[in-house]
Amino acid sequence: MENKDLSFFDMVHQVARLIPYGRVTSYGAIARYLGSGKSARMVGWAMNAAHNIPDVPAHRVVNSSGLLTGRQHFVHPYRMQELLEAEGIVVENHQVKDFDSLLWEPLKELGL
């Protein structure tokens, strides 16, 4: 991903599209992959813009604790959980179960 021409949130969208089916990632993981580990906030902000892009699975992006923090930004707050459960992901109390096992880190999967 050396698309430096693209804006930050455009790169976030591309990384989000690479998330495999039935897996999830965290804002911090994406932020670190982009080189701005401490700028995880912008990743979430970029996800807000992802609403306009159906290819971006924003429901597969959660915080470091596996909590569905961004569910309130979906069309319906419970839509995020439904989408995750539809992929076989177990969600309890707005939190992803076995988050450690389902976590997909771009840095590890795509390579350092």
Place this chain on the structure above:
DNA sequence: TAGGTGACCCGCG
């Protein structure tokens, strides 16, 4: 043009 915002993360008390 300049300031504020934001779906977070980490460190310190």
Place this chain on the structure above:
DNA sequence: GCGCGGGCCACCT
């Protein structure tokens, strides 16, 4: 061990 506060940087008004 838990809770609060600061930092971070692109985009919007």
